Amino acid sequence: QKEVEQNSGPLSVPEGAIASLNCTYSDRVSQSFFWYRQYSGKSPELIMSIYSNGDKEDGRFTAQLNKASQYVSLLIRDSQPSDSATYLCAVIGTSYGKLTFGQGTILTVHP
Amino acid sequence: KAGVTQTPRYLIKTRGQQVTLSCSPISGHRSVSWYQQTPGQGLQFLFEYFSETQRNKGNFPGRFSGRQFSNSRSEMNVSTLELGDSALYLCASSLEGARSTDTQYFGPGTRLTVL
Numbered sequence: 709q710k711e712v713e714q715n716s717g718p719l720s721v722p723e724g725a726i727a728s729l730n731c732t733y734s735d736r737v738s739q740s741f742f743w744y745r746q747y748s749g750k751s752p753e754l755i756m757s758i759y760s761n762g763d764k765e766d767g768r769f770t771a772q773l774n775k776a777s778q779y780v781s782l783l784i785r786d787s788q789p790s791d792s793a794t795y796l797c798a799v800i801g802t803s804y805g806k807l808t809f810g811q812g813t814i815l816t817v818h819p
Numbered sequence: 820k821a822g823v824t825q826t827p828r829y830l831i832k833t834r835g836q837q838v839t840l841s842c843s844p845i846s847g848h849r850s851v852s853w854y855q856q857t858p859g860q861g862l863q864f865l866f867e868y869f870s871e872t873q874r875n876k877g878n879f880p881g882r883f884s885g886r887q888f889s890n891s892r893s894e895m896n897v898s899t900l901e902l903g904d905s906a907l908y909l910c911a912s913s914l915e916g917a918r919s920t921d922t923q924y925f926g927p928g929t930r931l932t933v934l
Contacts, residue, residue, distance in 0.1 A: 740920060750924040751909055752862075759920060796862065804874040805852040805867025805916035807923055812861065 711735060714797050714810035727784040731797030731810055734778065741773055741780045742807065744796040751794050752796055756782065787817040821846065823912050823926035840929045842910035844856040844891050850916025851893040852886060852923060856907040865908075867894050871915050897931075905933045912919045 717724040729743075739760050744752035757770040758764045758780065762772045770783040780799075784791055797810040824843045832838050844851050853865040859879050864877040868887035885895040891912075897904055911923035 737923075742922070751907075751928045754922060755922065757920075757922055783923075798862075800921075804869065805850050805913070805923075806864045806875050806877070807852070807862075807911075808864070809862040 710810075711808045712797055712799050712810040714813045715793075716813075717756075718814035718816060720818060721787050723787060723789060723817055725787050725817075727787045727791065727815055727817070729784075729797070729813050729815070731782075732778055733780070733797075733799045735808075736775075736778065737779075737799045738766045738799045738801045740800045741771070742798040742800075743769075743771060743780075743782045744798060745791075745797040746794045746796060746812070748793075755795075757785075771785050787815075789817050789819055792804045792816045800817070821925055823910060825908075825910055825926040825929050827929060828927060829930045829932075831920060832900050832932065833934050834900055834902060836900050838900060838931060839894055839896045840908055840910075840931075842893045842895075842912075842926055844912030845924060848912035848914055848924075849891050850913045850921070851887060851891065852911045852913070852916065853888065853893070853895050854909045855879070855909065855927075856909060857905075860893075862909070865916070867916055875914065900933045902933050904931065904932060 716814040743755045746752045758771040791798045798807040828837045852867040867875040887893045907928045910926045913921040
C-alpha cells in the first residue's frame, strides 16, 4: 500500500463546475496535510494546508480532513481553465522536513 | 520577501560525471529539504538540513549527498551520474522543518539531464 494515494485521474470538469480531489494516507501519526498545485514544467505551489479535522476554506478552495478515515480532500468551486494543473497531496508525519507526496491528479477544466 | 532560489536551472551532464546544485531558502527559513521528481516515481524526499546538520534522509544511494551552510543555503551533490538520475531536483524551505504546521515552499527546481 502506498503511503499517500490520490484518486486516479485525469479528472476533467467543465468551467464553473466543482472539482473534487481525494487523498488517503496510511500513517495514522500523520499530523499535517497539504495540497500543492503544479503546472507543467513548474515547481509545486502551495494551495492549502490543514491540520485539524473538518473543513478549511480559502476563496474557491476548501480542504477537508478526516483523520479517523485517514482522508483528505480538496474541492475547487467555480473551476476555471487556469486551474488546469496537477494537484499533489502531501503529508508530513513524524520525521523532520519530509513531505510524502501522492502521485498527483491531473485536472483539466474545459471551457 | 524573495522566494526560494535554485541554481542552475538547467544542467546537462554525461554518465559518470558529478554535479552540484544550489538552493537559497527564503530569508529566515532555516530548514531546507531536497526532492527528486521523475515521471515514474513522482516526488521523492532526498534529505533535510537544519542548522548545518542533516536531520533526515530518504532512501537514496550514497552518491546523493548534501550540506548546509551557516547562512542556511544548501547544496546537493550527485556523484557518478547515472542515466536514471535525470530528473527535476527541487528544494523547499521552511522555518524550522518541524513535524507539524511548518509549511514548505518550493524553489523553481533544477532540471538535470544525464546523457
